[in-house]
Amino acid sequence: MADSTRTVIYLSPDGPVLKNISERYQPTGAQSLLRVDYSGINPADIKHASIGLHSSVAGYDMSGEVLETGPDSPFKPGDKIFGLNPTFPSRPLYMGAHQDYAIASSKFWYKLPAAGNLGLREAATLPVMTLTAADGLFHLLGLGFPGAGIPGAASQALLIWGGASTVGLAALQLAKAAGHSPIFVTASAKNHGTLKALGADYCFDYRDADVVERIRKAIRDSGKPVSHALDAVGAGSMAVGDDFKKSSPGLTAASISEGQQSNVKLVCVLPVREDQRYKLCFATRDASSPLPMARMADPEAWDGMQAKVMDWVIENFGAGKYLGCPNITVVKGTEESLEAMRRSAEGKSSLEKIAVEHPL
Ligand SMILES: NC(=O)c1ccc[n+]([C@@H]2O[C@H](COP(=O)([O-])OP(=O)(O)OC[C@H]3O[C@@H](n4cnc5c(N)ncnc54)[C@H](OP(=O)(O)O)[C@@H]3O)[C@@H](O)[C@H]2O)c1
Incomplete structure (x- = not known):
């Protein structure tokens, strides 16, 4: 006991x-x-x-x-x-x-x-992956989720770097359910089929040397600019000596910044020192957190968002809506x-x- x-x-x-x-x-x-x-x-x-x-x-x-x-x-x-x-x-x-x-x-x-x-x-x-993705999408990127009662930008194109990570999986399914499209994701090729079944419109292998060029071309061909991106892995920019341009936040930013350097909104699951446009998402954000970066930017507008997302997840859990990690x-x-x-x-x-x- x-x-x-x-x-x-x-x-x-x-x-x-x-x-x-x-x-x-x-x-x-x-x-x-x-x-x-x-x-x-x-x-x-x-x-x-x-x-x-x-x-x-x-x-x-x-x-x-x-x-x-x-x-x-x-x-x-x-x-x-x-x-x-x-x-x-x-x-x-x-x-x-x-x-x-x-x-x-x-x-x-x-x-x-x-x-x-x-x-x-x-x-x-479910909690960490879902709440972190929700913070990134519906708080920091300012996207809307009408089905969960969350106001914000509607029907936006989105890039998720690391779609096969658990945070990436949550972000993909929540963004899809919220009506955002097209959704571009990166992952190992073996995971592309599953990610397409969960809602990805375009999949890219992040190990391809020309992955940025491929994503930029697909964005141009889609005819809709991508101004929002969530890096769900934060790989390769934390250690001393890392080359930021080759890191996942560096590649994410490069993929969507073509011709619109200042217009993009970028979020990452880990701190990104090299690019001040990045905001850090948090699984547990609170108005009174002792950690300044885990507080809410706008408590009034944001309050209750995480609870609304989890209510929606509990109600809609299942194939075709939200599976968390399959x-x-x-x-x-x-x-x-x-x-x-x-x-x-x-x-x-x-x-x-x-x-x-x-x-x-
Ligand atoms: N800030 C927060 O509150 C918060 C909350 C949760 C997690 N995190 C952090 O977020 C990160 C992800 O967490 P997680 O639980 O989602 O991890 P995870 O599921 O264990 O991540 C593994 C996945 O990452 C993908 N991956 C690895 N390197 C990649 C790269 N360079 N580009 C694209 N994808 C890559 C792999 O995809 P493939 O299999 O397709 O190769 C693999 O499926 C961790 O660093 C974690 O500490 C932060």
Whole structure:
């Protein structure tokens, strides 16, 4: 139980380790104690240690059943819920996902419908990818999503660099559902068929030496300029000595900037130092975040956007509308889970989301 000694996957400064804890988890205020059934793996589960976000139970995404609630919780015992607890301002042990009991302690938690296609396994993979893509598209790029009640620019052409990453998959399906077109994506050639089935109009292999020229030509041929782009991988511009022109943000910007340098809107999942036009998207944005760049630019206009997107996702989850990632790998046990976390952090997943089945 939540007060017995149990093993968790803990993120130490040097990476994930197993740790036995016996802290009693007691929900207060709006919190809910849950039995974790699945936790979803993200690259950040390990990568965050390199930016000082460690010494806590690893993992963000999770789903499970509510066991106990604080007096102001929106949930009740027996509810099936999913969501994530953000990184800031602090991360007590009870917030991490890769453990058998946790406390839902943020506004980023949602109740699973009693009927429908969305199960606990799929739900545990959705929050980070979906909320990050939503922040990029409907907050930072200012695109509209009429079906979810989100105002903004209608029917825009869009480039998604890294369409087979989980954030890219979410962005593609949300943009399609929101009525934006044509949608240009980059991915390995083996993933083009799946991405077209999910809504991509044009696919390009990012490894082709002339990929920028190919995208520019396709944009010209489409007859509609592309002013919005989301780089869903942020590859090749973080390390000292990286050549920005060859990085994914450099290639993304070059692909859509032809003849309209200042007119484009660019968003990336990682910070881009070399191009001031880029904005950084966040899975969990909040008006009161202690991290200035994770605050909302316009809280009034933006407030509730993430909740509206998740409401739409819960209602429309299923083939032809929103699938999250169509390939979910389930791992069991601590060793398999640790190995899967390392694989994800090393960028070795391709069009795949990994869910840890609990108990660990
Ligand atoms: N800011 C935030 O709040 C936030 C939130 C979530 C994620 N992130 C960051 O966003 C990145 C992506 O996360 P994720 O979970 O979506 O990753 P992921 O699914 O594990 O990414 C793997 C995919 O990236 C694609 N890829 C790798 N290098 C590429 C390149 N140069 N060009 C195009 N595609 C490339 C691969 O596509 P192919 O298989 O087709 O080759 C692969 O499918 C990570 O760095 C993560 O830390 C940030």
